[in-house]
Amino acid sequence: MSTTLEKPVQADPTDGAMPSAEEDGAGRGWGGVRRLGDWMRTHARDLFWLIPVLVVSAVVNFLNVGGAPQRIDDEGTYTAQAWAVTHLGELAHYTYWYDHPPLGWLQIAGYTQLTGAFERWDIAVLAGREAVLVAALISVALLWALARRLGMSRGAAAATGILFALSPLAVQFHRTVYLDNVAVPWLLLAFFLATNRRGQLAAFAGSAVAFGVSVLTKETFLLALPFLIWVMVRSARKETRRYTLSVAASILVLIGGSYLLLAAVKGELFSGPERVSLIEGITFQLGSREGSGSITDPDSLINRTLGMWWQLDPVFIVLSLLAAAAALLLPRLRPYAVLVLAMTLFMFRPGGYLPVPYVIMLIPFGALLIAGVVDHAIARLRRRGASRRPLAIGAVAVAAIGAIVAVPLWTTQLRGFVLADLDAPLRGAQEWLMENASTDQRVIVDDAMWVDLVKAGWDRDNVIWYYKLDTDPAVQADSPNGWRDADYVITTDSMRTFPGAFPQVQEAIDNSVVVATFGEGTQAVEVRRVTIDGSAQAAVSLEAAAENRAALGSELATNPEVQLSTADRDRLTAGQVDERIIAVLATLAGAGSVSVTGFPIVAGEDGGTFRQLALSAIAGSPTVVDGRLSADAEALVDSLTGVYAPASVEIDGDDVVLRYPVSVQPTLP
Structure with missing residues (x-):
């Protein structure tokens, strides 16, 4: 019987040696997982109590975080x-x-x-x-x-x-x-x-x-x-x-x-x-x-x-x-x-x-x-x-x-x-500013909206945190005329809490008129247009303008070429419609019939002057065709210049809506 001599088995040189880098990394990784698993098993009862508390806390505190407070x-x-x-x-x-x-x-x-x-x-x-x-x-x-x-x-x-x-x-x-x-x-x-x-x-x-x-x-x-x-x-x-x-x-x-x-x-x-x-x-x-x-x-x-x-x-x-x-x-x-x-x-x-x-x-x-x-x-x-x-x-x-x-x-x-949506008034005022004020106008605001207005295009020097108008020399240097250099002041409860602490801010409030209001009580936010001649003179001017609007509106309301609802006709005779809109309608009525869908109120301006005009037809032709302005509507918009130029022109369904800028002074001669 023959025997076969087997070659002795040579030991693996890696036996008992240090693991490779990859093996070592994997080992450390698995070791970390094991340690984490051990820790979680050890603290399982604690986590059983703590995690629900964290979840409930997160849900309750994050829900409606933008609405309240x-x-x-x-x-x-x-x-x-x-x-x-x-x-x-x-x-x-x-x-x-x-x-x-x-x-x-x-x-x-x-x-x-x-x-x-x-x-x-x-x-x-x-x-x-x-x-x-x-x-x-x-x-x-x-x-x-x-x-x-x-x-x-x-x-x-x-x-x-x-x-x-x-x-x-x-x-x-x-x-x-x-x-x-x-x-x-x-x-x-x-x-x-x-x-x-x-x-x-x-x-x-x-x-x-x-x-x-x-x-x-x-x-x-x-x-x-x-x-x-x-x-x-x-x-x-x-x-x-x-x-x-x-x-x-x-x-x-x-x-x-x-x-x-x-x-x-x-x-x-x-x-x-x-x-x-x-x-x-x-x-x-x-x-x-x-x-x-x-x-x-x-x-x-x-x-x-x-x-x-x-x-x-x-x-x-x-x-x-x-x-x-x-x-x-x-x-x-x-x-x-x-x-x-x-x-x-x-x-x-x-x-x-x-x-x-x-x-x-x-x-x-x-x-x-x-x-x-x-x-x-x-x-x-x-x-x-x-x-x-x-x-x-x-x-x-x-x-x-x-x-x-x-x-x-x-x-x-x-x-x-x-x-609750307690922040709706502040959001409303902020959106009103972005839609109705120009970014080159200077506004005095609660600091809660400072970043949002700067991000919306205002130069940071034109967004004045009210606290700084009376306390910061750098802001005062940019406003040599004090409150008179401002166009708008937006008042909040914070601003109204200390009426005597900020004289320049108080002057701006006292010499301004409310153009939009959002909310009520302590949540109320007012958008006020600063008037250089003072609020008393502005009130006189606004009263005279209202009388003028009533006279002009009453004449326009009797024009058979102007087609509008009874409610809108009453608004014309009551002097509630902006005189620039009255002038535009009178001009259009002189050239043919004009269909008025209404005078949409701007959010926050309830009780104020209607400064939007929605038109559905001019001289019998629709103002909107296939979602775009018709030729007649484009011609109308191009012809409106100077004080008659609208601040914005938008399409709303089958209507073209003209919005005129806020005015606290008579706009027509």
């Missing part, structure tokens, strides 16, 4: 500053004067640049709202994490997120472009990291960075510093406390110093002739700013501000304060309770100024305390022989009563946020 001036300012960063390469759309640190709108600018938000929204402020709502969702997740870090159950952590996200008071402010909304997630991150018990050097350093960013986003968040220090000192390990706290303090000082360095590099740290300065900005915010008045004065700013908060959600406010008082007995919640109570008392300091968004910083901690106190009370009731059972029963009872009262209130309020 109505855009306000502050939103327009921060949005315009963010837009200036990304589109103009400037720190602000006007002279930056250190009223707030710029980091807040720089973050909004970064978000809009990364996501293309300004290009996706027709209304610029809505791009800013998207950014702050994303910040609110991040805050929900961080608030959940902080609640769990403080030992609260998953159900209580979820309740914290729901309270923070869905309270009508919270929804009102989550949807508003305030710098405070951008600062909240940084503040929550700072407290979360400050409660870390492992790796405290990195955690405390991160907490200091996060808190520094929150303060450079909105300076009022500096008020939370004593409470963050308190939490850090309580959390710090004795053996490393001095080192970790020193590092955190040093980082915080360095971050704060960066703002001073910015001003110093620009030569604007100290005040000087014809320049802004950081010192002046701080002095204004802390000292020279007019106070909010007395709470006993029903017309004071503090009274109106507190009234607005209370109207939105009195249940949340009451429960937050009660929970803060109760949480003084709970060591883990005590710093947050003192924070809420101390900052509530701070609002009522004599002569102080209370910003409307001040409450934004308190909302997450109010939600945390409500859920935390109830969670603690329920846990105590479950333990046999636990002390203070009457207090726990009382806490649960108060929470139950609050929930019963809150359900119908929240349902009504949230229904309004989801269904």
Whole structure:
């Protein structure tokens, strides 16, 4: 039997060697997936509670974000500053004067640049709202994490997120472009990291960075510093406390110093002739700013501000304060309770100024305390022989009563946020301007529409944020005649709130006439045409023009060649139809019959002069053929020159519609 000698098997040189680059990359990739899977399995119960809270928060807050609340001036300012960063390469759309640190709108600018938000929204402020709502969702997740870090159950952590996200008071402010909304997630991150018990050097350093960013986003968040220090000192390990706290303090000082360095590099740290300065900005915010008045004065700013908060959600406010008082007995919640109570008392300091968004910083901690106190009370009731059972029963009872009262209130309020279109008046006024004013005319506006008008073709110098007409030397230099250089002023509730604070703006309002009105009450927006001779003289001129229109219209109404409805004939005899339209119809009637479909009213001009004319036939021939102007209609349009030239000519079905520009003076000799 023969045997075959087999060649010994040679070992694979790659056995036991390092994997190839491709294999290593794949391994790392699969390793990352495995680690993610392990993490998700470990935190499955947390995600089961947290994800629905985030989804509900996103749906409720994003639904109808363009309809409610109505855009306000502050939103327009921060949005315009963010837009200036990304589109103009400037720190602000006007002279930056250190009223707030710029980091807040720089973050909004970064978000809009990364996501293309300004290009996706027709209304610029809505791009800013998207950014702050994303910040609110991040805050929900961080608030959940902080609640769990403080030992609260998953159900209580979820309740914290729901309270923070869905309270009508919270929804009102989550949807508003305030710098405070951008600062909240940084503040929550700072407290979360400050409660870390492992790796405290990195955690405390991160907490200091996060808190520094929150303060450079909105300076009022500096008020939370004593409470963050308190939490850090309580959390710090004795053996490393001095080192970790020193590092955190040093980082915080360095971050704060960066703002001073910015001003110093620009030569604007100290005040000087014809320049802004950081010192002046701080002095204004802390000292020279007019106070909010007395709470006993029903017309004071503090009274109106507190009234607005209370109207939105009195249940949340009451429960937050009660929970803060109760949480003084709970060591883990005590710093947050003192924070809420101390900052509530701070609002009522004599002569102080209370910003409307001040409450934004308190909302997450109010939600945390409500859920935390109830969670603690329920846990105590479950333990046999636990002390203070009457207090726990009382806490649960108060929470139950609050929930019963809150359900119908929240349902009504949230229904309004989801269904109401409170911004329709501002949109209407903005669209009216774009359709009826020319881009070479100068307009004084609420800052909420500044970016939209500039994007629509106005030169930025011709769109004047009303606040700047009385306060910015650069704007005043471009308007040597003050209010007289303006053509239109668009008034909003923000502009009407401080009638004596802006003399030039008030002069423009007093020397103007209303040409279009949208909405009513505090949502009302008026488009006013500035009259150089004053509103009194304009009223006289308009009255004389109305009498002239009535006389001319009465003559035209008897002309058998003019075919129109009885209602339109009555409008002619009442002097409600623009005299230029009367003159055009009289000329056409002299050459043959003319069929008038009507005098369409321009949106917002109800009760004003009809300045549109819809024609269906001229001399028996249609004005529109195959969707285009007929020869007779083209000849008519070409013949209208000078004061008779329409501002626009459009086709509406079988009619040609001529629109004449707004006039507050007699237009015919």
